[in-house]
Amino acid sequence: MRIQEGAIVAIRAILSNKLRSILTLIGMIIGVATVIAVVSVIAGMNNYVANKINSMGSTTFMVDRYGLITSEEEFREAQKRKKLTIDDMYAVERYCELCDNVGGTSYTRRTVKYESDFLEDITIVGTTSNYVEVSDIDIDIGRSFLETDNDRRSAVCLIGPDLVDYLFPGLEPVDKMIKIGSFYFRVVGVGNRRGSFLGENQDNWVAVPIKTFQKFFGRHRDIEMHIKAPSVARMEETQDQVRVILRNRRGDRYKDPDSFGIYTADSIMELYDNLTGTAWIVLVGVSSISLVVGGIVIMNIMLVSVTERTREIGIRKAIGAKRRDILWQFLIESVTLSLIGGAIGVMLGSALALLVGAYSPLPAVIEAWSVIAGLGIASSVGLFFGIFPAMRAARLDPVECLHYE
Amino acid sequence: MLIKTNDIWKVYKMGSEEVNALRGVSIYIEKGEYVAIMGPSGSGKSTLMNLIGCLDTPTRGDYYLNNRRVSSLNDDELAYIRNKEIGFIFQTFNLLPRASALRNVELPLIYNGTKGEARIKMAREALEQVGLGDRIHHKPNELSGGQRQRVAAARALVNKPSLILADEPTGNLDTKTGEEIMQLLADLHKAGNTIIVVTHERDIAEYSQRVIYIRDGLVEKEEEIIKMAGKN
Numbered sequence: 170m171r172i173q174e175g176a177i178v179a180i181r182a183i184l185s186n187k188l189r190s191i192l193t194l195i196g197m198i199i200g201v202a203t204v205i206a207v208v209s210v211i212a213g214m215n216n217y218v219a220n221k222i223n224s225m226g227s228t229t230f231m232v233d234r235y236g237l238i239t240s241e242e243e244f245r246e247a248q249k250r251k252k253l254t255i256d257d258m259y260a261v262e263r264y265c266e267l268c269d270n271v272g273g274t275s276y277t278r279r280t281v282k283y284e285s286d287f288l289e290d291i292t293i294v295g296t297t298s299n300y301v302e303v304s305d306i307d308i309d310i311g312r313s314f315l316e317t318d319n320d321r322r323s324a325v326c327l328i329g330p331d332l333v334d335y336l337f338p339g340l341e342p343v344d345k346m347i348k349i350g351s352f353y354f355r356v357v358g359v360g361n362r363r364g365s366f367l368g369e370n371q372d373n374w375v376a377v378p379i380k381t382f383q384k385f386f387g388r389h390r391d392i393e394m395h396i397k398a399p400s401v402a403r404m405e406e407t408q409d410q411v412r413v414i415l416r417n418r419r420g421d422r423y424k425d426p427d428s429f430g431i432y433t434a435d436s437i438m439e440l441y442d443n444l445t446g447t448a449w450i451v452l453v454g455v456s457s458i459s460l461v462v463g464g465i466v467i468m469n470i471m472l473v474s475v476t477e478r479t480r481e482i483g484i485r486k487a488i489g490a491k492r493r494d495i496l497w498q499f500l501i502e503s504v505t506l507s508l509i510g511g512a513i514g515v516m517l518g519s520a521l522a523l524l525v526g527a528y529s530p531l532p533a534v535i536e537a538w539s540v541i542a543g544l545g546i547a548s549s550v551g552l553f554f555g556i557f558p559a560m561r562a563a564r565l566d567p568v569e570c571l572h573y574e
Numbered sequence: 575m576l577i578k579t580n581d582i583w584k585v586y587k588m589g590s591e592e593v594n595a596l597r598g599v600s601i602y603i604e605k606g607e608y609v610a611i612m613g614p615s616g617s618g619k620s621t622l623m624n625l626i627g628c629l630d631t632p633t634r635g636d637y638y639l640n641n642r643r644v645s646s647l648n649d650d651e652l653a654y655i656r657n658k659e660i661g662f663i664f665q666t667f668n669l670l671p672r673a674s675a676l677r678n679v680e681l682p683l684i685y686n687g688t689k690g691e692a693r694i695k696m697a698r699e700a701l702e703q704v705g706l707g708d709r710i711h712h713k714p715n716e717l718s719g720g721q722r723q724r725v726a727a728a729r730a731l732v733n734k735p736s737l738i739l740a741d742e743p744t745g746n747l748d749t750k751t752g753e754e755i756m757q758l759l760a761d762l763h764k765a766g767n768t769i770i771v772v773t774h775e776r777d778i779a780e781y782s783q784r785v786i787y788i789r790d791g792l793v794e795k796e797e798e799i800i801k802m803a804g805k806n
Contacts (some may be wrong), residue, residue, distance in 0.1 A: 485685075488662065488729065489654065489656050
């Protein structure tokens with residue numbers, strides 16, 4: 170029997186008992202929907218993280234007190250270390266021959282005021298003048314910092330777009346004076362809007378030159394260094410130079426591990442991949458179970474269907490259906506059934522992913538391959554679990570079938 | 575010689591016992607004949623019909639249909655013979671309930687690969703031949719018993735088979751409708767078809783030209799039917 174004809178007959182049979190068909194397909198639908206939804210969310214996160222990391226540049230690496238922490242124990246260990254200071258950074262700048270560009274940032278929090286409006290608990294970033302290069306912030310209005318700003322410890326600042334919204338609605342923020350903590354600063358530029366990442370707002374910050382930061386907010390804060398190596402090939406060499414300088418300055422003894430952490434975009438990516446790798450395995454495991462269950466349900470319903478249509482099978486054989494005609498008929502029916510379940514699952518999963526993307530901090534990207542894979546898996550399940558009932562049907566003896574009540 | 579069975583036996587195994595449904599039956603039927611096979615319940619007439627209809631194969635002995643020895647064919651070959659050479663009419667009509675009359679009649683053509691326009695044309699013609707040209711899109715539950723049997727007859731005819739095999743064709747019909755169907759079979763016989771009717775009713779058997787009596791798995795006797803003026 171032609172495949173389209175078989176499919177039409179199958180669809181008619183499926184539609185003739187919608188309730189039973191839906192109940193049959195629940196397992197399949199859930200399995201496929203889960204795959205699509207989770208793959209989309211993971212794809213979205215991969216996308217975002219990759220973008221963020223790309224903006225770091227492949228020749229940039231970071232140095233801070235902690236390094237990449239993966240456990241609470243590591244964190245507590247790192248807490249005991251000495252802070253990385255701005256003098257450490259100057260030392261690196263001075264003595265590291267391979268370092269192309271050395272930048273550093275330091276953080277604190279203050280209340281920011283403009284006239285009668287104020288915002289509390291704003292992150293204040295003290296940064297070297299290459300802030301734009303080492304972060305992924307672009308300046309939308311005004312200008313970035315100059316070396317002279319830093320050298321003169323000028324009280325100038327860059328603000329994030331949220332501050333513009335709250336403190337300067339409808340106004341031109343550049344050249345206005347805002348109060349950071351107890352000190353007045355002049356706004357020289359506004360950063361671009363970045364939205365939020367994993368629930369954290371990325372637009373409510375204020376940046377000041379690092380030397381200014383130290384003048385107004387203290388010298389003894391943790392510094393995070395961003396260092397650019399001359400090329401990817403020489404990155405390790407550059408890192409080693411920095412390591413030597415810092416170990417020396419900080420009194421790390423020969424046998425001790427580094428009292429600081431060096432990490433790159435790659436190592437972040439590796440960590441991220443490890444974490445999501447686990448998520449993948451869990452996802453595949455859970456979905457497989459769901460799909461196997463779904464397949465068994467379909468197989469059972471097909472067996473029932475075969476029994477119910479014993480008479481019909483007898484009639485078909487009597488008028489000339491060969492075994493393979495009957496086999497095909499029921500196989501097409503179970504594949505059609507599964508595909509319908511798969512399609513519903515794909516739609517449900519996509520809807521779920523979009524909801525998650527819209528209403529939670531997690532991003533979601535619906536990938537074409539996951540849709541195709543979802544449908545592919547559904548039809549494979551239909552094929553595999555449909556073979557047994559179809560063979561049963563094909564092997565029935567026509568004489569017995571015709572006498573079946 | 576259209577049908578020739580040579581001492582055929584059919585033995586069934588029921589658990590540890592053997593049941594001899596047919597114990598050496600030899601019959602001959604010519605092309606164009608109208609034969610009735612009669613016998614009480616359990617006589618083996620249904621078994622004989624299954625063998626003649628190639629739904630089953632004999633345990634012993636040979637069956638020749640159109641000079642071809644069908645008793646040794648495999649499943650697929652038997653299916654082919656059933657499709658091309660044999661048209662079944664059942665007591666319980668056995669139509670597909672969810673398909674229209676046209677679709678039901680198309681079914682044998684679907685199974686031998688006839689496609690599209692030609693298929694619909696042949697099915698339509700068969701339905702017209704049995705007088706249902708105006709009801710081809712009706713589903714079985716929209717048709718009366720007699721009409722359903724006519725659809726079954728059209729389905730039996732559509733492949734222009736060598737033989738039409740009717741198993742108690744009037745069993746589920748009232749007397750009047752039954753007569754109509756028997757008249758239809760008589761018309762088909764006049765048109766040149768070979769007809770075999772299996773029945774336990776004398777009245778029905780008398781529409782034929784010859785009756786073969788089966789009892790206890792053997793041919794008991796054969797009888798020529800002399801047609802009275804009124805019955806033909």
